[in-house]
Amino acid sequence: MVTIELLGQLQTVDGERDVAVELTAPVSVRQVIQRQGIQLRHLLQLIREKKVLVTINKKIASDDSLVHDGDAIRLVGHDGFGGSGLGPTHS
Template structure:
């Protein structure tokens, strides 16, 4: 089992912040998020925009890092300037 914790303003489509996922073989963080479907699909865009910090077992990781059974993934929204990265753009 893998746990995913969403922090800051990140949450699932249902407003949850913690998910537990069964995992039979190692996959990337991106694949794990894709596998959650509707619940986390909004995170895929934030990952592409580099607005999500990924950690695996409290170590900085990336969307391409491998996740294994027993890992704890934490996703933190940011904009690279100390903000959440989730609000409207001011450009």
């Protein structure tokens, strides 16, 4: 199991801040997020825009970094201004 912790103003579209994901093989952070569908879809764009810091087991990572069973992913939202613009959009 991999845990995803959303920090700062980040949350799922349902307002959750913690997500648990079962993995059978190592995959990238991007793939883990994509597999969660609409719940975390908005995070991919924020990562591309460098508005989210990605860590795996407290080490700085990227959306290409591999995640293994037992890892903890933390996504820390920031927009450079300490303001809004990081929450999920309901489109």
